[in-house]
Amino acid sequence: MNTTWDHLPRSQWEQLHAAQQGALQQSWAYGDALIALGVGVRRAMVWQDGKLLAVAQFMCRRIAGYLSLASCTRGPVWQPDVLPEQRAEVYRLLRRDMPLPRLKVVLFSPDRTADQVSAAETRGMSRVMTGYATVLLDLTLPLEALKAQMDGKWRNRLGKALSNEKIRWHVQPSLKRCEWLLGKELDQREAKKFHGLPTAFVRAYVDAHTEPQQAFVVAYAELGKNTIGAMLFLIHGRVASYHMGWTDDEGRQLNTHNALLWKAMAYLKVAGIEVLDLGGVNTHDLPGISRFKLGAGGHAVSLAGTYF
Template identity: 70%
Template sequence: MEVKWGSLPQAQWEEFHSAQHGALQQSWRYGEALLALGVRVHRAMVWQDDRLVALAQFVCKRWLGYLSVASCSRGPVWHPDVTAQQRSAVYKRLRQSLPVPWLKVPLFSPDRSQAQLDPIEIQGMSRVMTGYATVLLDLTQTLPALKAGLDGKWRNRLNKALSNDHIRCHVQPSLKRCDWLLGKELDQREAKKFHGLPTQFVQAYIAAAADHRQAFAVAYAEVGKNTIAGMLFLIHGRVASYHMGWADEQGRQLSAHNALLWASVIHLKGLGLEVLDLGGVNTHDLPGISRFKLGTGGQAITLAGTYF
């Protein structure tokens, strides 16, 4: 087994990542965007008998001047034929060869649920944080099947919004609309006192694409001359990840987000994407948003957590 760090072939990374429906945090553009913002990123490709078996992208920080914390979020990305014993060996080799100064603290957050993890795979590792929850929507289904899978109340709100002739929905890779929506995101972060990735991350992510139209999509709803709601999706391989949304009072009353998400599903399917990752679900702190995501009928999954 060989672990290669440093100058790695981007095309091969993206091909493997796409084939395995890798998460946003393990995509090449995610790493490039963080590098552009001055964040240290290390990437590894793992080979077994001349076959690529895993990818791992680490985001690195120094703590207290002497701790090198390297986080592999929703990774590594595995070839489907890799056994639990091989995964265990890969974790060990990555920890040993990670090119950061001592004392190093490598953290792994597998992109699978606790039930999907074989105890052999994580033998010798300790869970230090509970898992992230999300909803994954299978876009390979037909539109009638996707609509049938919606929660009844969700579908009723969608039908009501779609029957309103005053609501116009658009989905497109518009840089102008993206900047406008990021401005709304800053406003709502300030109003609600919450934090997230810097909004400059999105511009850096889009700039890292050879064709910006393949990196994102903005959905927005209009009534007359007013824009009442918006959503932003980041595209990586065969997957799109929901990044943020906004709606004003009229948008909420008219269920504009239901119409926007449905329009986005149609658009993303048209691009040939196979999975829509709807992002974090937290029914305790964000019950409304969580119910909205769960109402799509996608697969709710709680990841296993973070291991050291």
């Protein structure tokens, strides 16, 4: 078993990432976007007898000027037939061969639930953080099945929004609309005092693709001359991830986001996207947003956590 670092074939990485429905944080374009923003990124491919076993992307930073921290978020991305004992050896190799100064901490946050991560895989490692929770929508299902699995109240709000003939619905990879929504995101971050990935990340993520339509899509609603709500989704392989959304008071009263998510689901399904990741769920700190995501149906997932 051997590891190659950094100067890697993008096409081979993306082929495995797409086939295994890899998370946004393990996509090649995500890494390129972070590099464009000045973030340290290390990429690894692990091989055995000429066969690619896994790819792993790490976000790296220095702590206190002397400690190097490398975090593999929702990764590595594995070939499906890699055994738990082989995974344990891959973790060991990646920790040992990480091209960072000697005082280093290497963290792994598998993109699987605790039930899917066996003791043999994590032998010799300790869990140091609880897992990330999200909701995954299976877009390979018929639209009728997707609607049927929604919470009843959620589905009723969707019906009311769609029945409003005055609202115009759009879903498209519009750079102009994307820039407009990023401006709205900055405004609401300032007003509500919360933080997230820099909005410049989205521009860098789009620039990391040859064709912009391969990177994102914006769903937005218009009433008269006003835009009353919008959502941004980032595309990575066969998966799309909800990234941000905005609505004004009128859009909120008209349940705009219910219809925008539904319209985006239909668009992404036709585009060949198999999974829609609705992003973090935290019922304690963000109860309203979490109820919205859970009400949309799909499968609530709590990942195994972070291991050292």
